Amino acid sequence: MATLAKAPVTSRPPSYYIRQRLRQNTPAMFGLCIILIAALLAIGGYVFMPDSTPNANNGLVQLQKKAPGFSTQVLLLRRPAEAVRKVNFISYIFSGEPSQYSELPVESYSFSGDSILVQPLRSNNAMNDQLRKFALTDVTGKQGDEAQLQQQVEQEHLVSRTFWLGTDKAGRDVMSRLILGTRISLGIGFVAVLISLVVGITVGALGGYFGGWVDKLMLFLMTVVWSVPSIMLVIAISLAIDSKGVWVAFVAVGLTMWVEVARVVRGQILSLKEKTYVEAAKVLGIPQYKIIYRHLLPNMIGPLIVIATANFASAILIEAGLSFLGLGVQPPAPSWGMMVNEGFQLIGAKSGLFLVLLPSICISLLVLAFNLLGNGLRDAYDPKIPISNA
Known part of the structure; x- marks a missing residue:
């Protein structure tokens, strides 16, 4: 009696299943498409703008x-x-x-x-x-x-x-300033997330791995920074360097977001440093910094990517709020938060409604896109979620 040959079992890396889960998540893919379009507008910038003068300031x-x-x-x-x-x-x-x-x-x-x-x-x-x-x-x-x-x-x-989207109180093209504002929002989000990852990973890794007085010192530092409102930190940084502008906003927003990263990294390292492969690395005499950055941190890529997308959305909202209050990006550079403020000052006029509504829609859509992508990445890294037709 002939026996049926079994189909060979294909071994796939975990990244394959992560990509499959992400592709099957429609809201996450929608958010990713919005982010890619925004990134294209931010990089191209003046190529897509009707008003290609510096800062779209031709009023x-x-x-x-x-x-x-x-x-x-x-x-x-x-x-x-x-x-x-x-x-x-x-x-x-x-x-x-x-x-x-x-x-x-x-x-x-x-x-x-x-x-x-x-x-x-x-x-x-x-x-x-x-x-x-x-x-x-x-x-x-x-x-x-x-x-x-x-x-x-x-x-x-x-x-x-x-x-097509009207003009502001200075006679400048609103569409051009909205497109250029995408560069400001994504730029601040990227730099802020980068700063928060560098600072947060360093502080969290040191505290979680070494423990003892180092961990207590890092926890004290996290608690102090966590208790300071972001607006107060921006004001303090502005006064310290006697300047207001886009780079101050970059640094200030980044320095208000690293605590959450540090707490996640610390918790992960506390659970991972007791693993057998870490003990083996110590016995082999591998330097401690190599154990942290080559053996421990690579196991946290998933959670760090998820928290980075969430922080990206938070950075965009913080920047918009700071610019609305006049503490972020300064004129004539276009910022969505500053455009909302300009429209708010003209709220009694018909044009004021559009000047508030249009940048507000841009802020909401981009924040929603990052939140949807973050939720999709969180589900994609969850091995308990099944994959259809995998």
Whole structure:
């Protein structure tokens, strides 16, 4: 009687099952997609922005507090060659490029010989602006026939501009500032999480592994830092270095989040340092720092990744709150929290509603994405959760 051959059992590493559980978690994958889109916008930055000037700070007084979808014609006036600064592509990606033109929103225009007459767009603070006259050669920076110059002005220097998400109280494009604000939020989150991991792992590993007076000292340090509100710590750091800005926010947010990491690492090391392989490493004379960083910490990668995603979301919220209070990122750099504050000051106007709502949605969506991904990673590292069709 023939016997049926058994199918070979494929041995897979634990990382395979972690990836499978994560892929089957729809909310976590949704959060991951949102994070990847935000990271692409943060890295590309000025490439995706309608206003690619540094800090998206090209404000026009005639365009203050316009509603989403507002469109107008803009006359581009060439600036002197010595006032135009060219930048390479790398500098453009990181800090943008000053505009080669000064812009004038117009309601109507007409040509008169070698000049163009424009009616500027009425601003919110004036009933009407006076008719303005510009020489065609000044607009184009070239000499030539009047008909050719008029055609060039209409084709190259009179452009239609649409502000899909409106403008703020300084006449700046809200969409551009929201996109650049993604870089601020993700940047602060990344640096804050990095600082919290470095400090938290060091403090927690020392206290958990050595015990005794070292553990008591580390616990005292964690308790003291845990009891200090993050806002008070930011104020203290700002006063200590006599500065306010994005780097102060980076450091301050990071230094308020390491305690949770340290507590997790300490607890894990307290349970792992009694294992047989740790005792064997001590008997073999392996240095203690190698035992910690080569044998103990690699066993905590899962919990550390989960706590890092949760801290990322917390860092974004803390940064937004600090910027709202004026203690974080300083103008003209765009921050979602600062944009909410600007909209809050105009809450009685229609534009104020959009200025509060749009950055608030961005903050909520990005925080939700990190929380969903963190929950998905927590489940993915749980071996008790079954895998369908694995």
